[in-house]
Amino acid sequence: MNDLAPLLTPQGRALLEEVRGTQPGDELAVATRLRRTHPAELVSAALGQARLRARAVAKFGAEDAGRMFFTPNGVEQSTRASVATYRARRFRELGITSLADLCCGIGGDAIALARAGIRVLAVDRDPATVAVARANAEALGLADLIDVQEADVADVDTASYDAVFVDPARRGGRGRIFDPEAYSPPLSWAIGAARKAPLAALKIAPGVPHEAIPEDAEAEWISDGGDVKEAVVWFGTTPGAVRATLLPGGHTLLGTGLPNPQVRPLGRYLYEPDGAVIRSHLVAEVARHVQGGLIDETIAYVTADALHPTPYATAYEITDQLPFNVKKLRALLREREVGILTVKKRGSAVEPEELRKKVKLQGPNSATVFLTRAAGAPVMLVGRPA
Structure with missing residues (x-):
């Protein structure tokens, strides 16, 4: 429309x-x-x-959805409200009272920023998107705090604002864009704009390679409900810092430069780190917290002998370790009367649905099976949430 x-x-x-x-x-x-x-x-x-x-x-x-206006791309690309609210709160805690939101889209981030009490200049070059962003500011009673303008972000003077936020478009006519320099605007331009501001944040794809993060920036990976939603590059905070933030709880794990954990034999418990922890390369911090090590040097599963509650990983009690053998797994699950099976894989080519069909589940009990590797060998680990 x-x-x-x-x-x-x-x-x-x-x-x-x-x-x-x-x-x-x-x-x-x-x-x-x-x-x-x-x-x-x-x-x-x-x-x-x-x-x-x-x-x-x-x-x-x-x-909010029942009062707002949307475009198809806006629904697809806009920031989830929980993530936008968290980021707006962090901006506010950093002392920001005014911000230029470049590539504002339908205004999802601008809304969260305004609700945090921050005055926002929201800029986008697409006339239809600008109309929707303006309508959303009015529909939610935030028009006094959000000034929506149609312009090319390269032409916007942000000097009078405390901070800059840039959310480059990462989708084109052929779908998702993986090359940061093919973003609109390119990541290099966004970094340049960020460095001119006292404080800035750039929203980028969570799969960004760590070597693409500028040395003078902080990198943050954010998950919501266990799903990794985005990465954010911050300028004006702590250069070189790496963090993983888990919503809705708001837990933040800061990197301390630990070396990779040692590989050790499987213990009683297996810890599955949150995706944001894995993306931010902070599995070592989780391993230290639970006093554990890796089951394989290439797999982000941590094992330990004791249960140590942590918001950064889900713990499972492992009851059985089998070499990869579907017949043995089928026999074990039948013996345990397992009719509900959760299949998780990491480092395995087997598809969970394919495995479910082969084991022919039947019974009132439930279990979790991990298709993975331990010390380089394919294994099946059977257990339950701890």
């Missing part, structure tokens, strides 16, 4: 309320009924917006 204006009229807003909650299977009947009293284009726009709002609930929550 390129023209948001009809949906912002009283008639458009009333229609949006009327189609709220329309299920996909009911759309045709609803559209047919509404077109008797409303322009067909307006009905299509309202139903399209209702679909986007339904998709956005996972990122923004039902209350």
